Amino acid sequence: MGAAAVALLLFLTFGTLIAVALQSEGVARLSAADWAAVRFTLLQAFLSAVVSVALAIPVARGLARRQFWGRSLLITLLGAPFILPVVVAIIGLIAVFGRTGVLSDALAIFGLPPVQIYGLHGVVLAHVFFNLPLATRLFLQGWLSIPAERFRLAASLNFGPADMRRVLEYPMLRKVGPGAFMLIFLLCMTSFAVALTLGGGPKATTVELAIYQAFRFDFDLSKAALLAMVQFGLCAAIAIAAFWVTLPASMGVGLDRVTQRWDAMRTVSKISDGAFLSTAAVFLLLPLMMVVVRGAPTVLTLPGPVWASVGRSLIVAFASTVFLVVLALPIAIWSTTLKRRSVGAMVEGMGYLTIAASPLVIGTGLFIISFRYVNPASLALPVTILVNAAMSLPFALRSLVPSLLDIEQNYGRLSSSLGMSVWSKMRLVVLPRLKRPLGFSCGLSAALSMGDLGVIALFSDPSQGTLPLMIFRLMGAYRMDDAAGAALLLLLLSLSLFWLFDRGGRTNAAG
């Protein structure tokens, strides 16, 4: 089972790559536009990572040392972009920063021209919206991992803010910073939906977007394949670079503590913390509120095709969640039961391959393999289900593997001394104790899959799209009211799916 799951994963990542490589053979070299796409991909990822990290540091510091009303809510909110569908955020960001958005309206009062969201700065803005919270959580973890005793010691030695930074804070930032930067860089390299909605044109096309265009507009498979090779090369290079700086373990717990800081009593630092925290809160909340405000009037009167796409999206979400469990459980169990821990870690590592893999590259490969035999459009939903499951796999493994190791550590000997068979142990011990992380993983997978706008765009014909694709089409047709309504619906569905599964894992999981 575990071996089969790993084999499927290797096929998805490397098998499709081979198909792509064969297809791209003997093609003309990269054109100037392709090189521009490579440059843009790297530039936007670099800027997004720099801005996210730079802004996250003061926000995390404020959160680490201030207790205020709504603090835990803000921390919860920082986790939300993870399951927030990209198109929903885009609709919200356009409503705030777009040509007819709140910001432009405000500028008009002072006689200033409206702002424009499309292009490089729009892409970076959206990426910061998604990754500032992630970076903030990572740095917050870093701050809270400094023992309270050190701060007490520092206070008793009468450290000023500068001493504090030099002795305690910079060492932590040097440890967390590079990992956070690389992680965000990697995520921004493969965030197709943002480029699709806010990028485009010769100046703002990413490699993934170029793959999509070669596919949909030119139907130039060789070109798409060549670009897919480029994308894979870029991701592999970044992933290898990321390997040198340890990637941070995300989704930490216990962020509800506040460190007591005697050096932060000064008014200046109070004001700066307050400014950073409230700006971040507004930046994250306002777009979401705009989705609610703009979407509410139309959400119940959405046209029929939208509802049909909701049905398809729900099917995709549930099916890919089932498939995730089928992939993740055997891999996690296999990797934790192998005698040699190093081999087990390697198996687990295979599961993380998809974090650097591009869904667009996988999609291109699957297309090349299948298009001679079947109509690709008829594969749109199955392929989306498969790829979405594979994309959620790293997160599922990250929560399942430690739990499984825990279960084995605490109850392995007891189970074997009672003479339990493999299946009895599975049924009576492992699955009941795995309920929580499994529910969490399923919730994550369902929400991610529900909101995915990636491989589906490559395959689907207009009448068979999912809800995110439908929203993208509505935006393209300038039907922004319907798009906002559909986005609100998608937001509610994604959050409910996550909540349902996560909740299911928590109930009756006592002890």
Added chain:
Amino acid sequence: MLQVKGLKIQQGDFALGASFDVPLGAHVAVIGPSGGGKSTLLAALAGFLPLKEGKLSFQSQSLVEKTPGERPISMVFQDNNLFPHLTVGQNVGLGLRPDLKLTEAQKTDVEGALKRVGLSGYSARKPSALSGGQIARVALARVLLQNKPLLLLDEPFAALGPALKVEMLELLKELIVDSDITLLMVSHDPDDAKRIASHVILVAEGTAHPLAEVGKIFSNPPEALKTYLG
């Protein structure tokens, strides 16, 4: 008789050697300083650690090839003796059928075992609703139902207070007094040994010394035991 001959266990840097015989029905306290290898010895007997060399048999049947579940051994660990998501009754029932498909008669047996350890009517509770002493009692109830000839206890009552520990030892004695169960109990407290054991095995510095009668060994302790007792 439990026969341990030329046993060698290697765990990283730590090595343990053991050779001893335990007669049927003996109650043995395994004592010695921490880090000396007491728990390692028990884990090896139970089948959790591979033997580097040596022979291990019970009633002339070799145990070496047998999995922990196949060995004629029931075991109580230091902690994690109960599955927290299963009820008390289910935890005890595992001693009869590890797949928990219990017949009505077996369910009655579970109730009976709980009654013997003084926990009548606790069957439907979850372990989180029990005290430390009650948890130990549930573990003993399961041991009763497992009904294996060898009982290994790895400091099972170490987390309990002194009075409660004595109470549990008395209960244990009472439960096995009429049976021919062979008991091996790890403890770091010599008083435990005097209270419950007929024999003592001293484990120190990677060696398990041969069986000694409890009266003799404490009245005339060998050098290693003297060092340990201080």
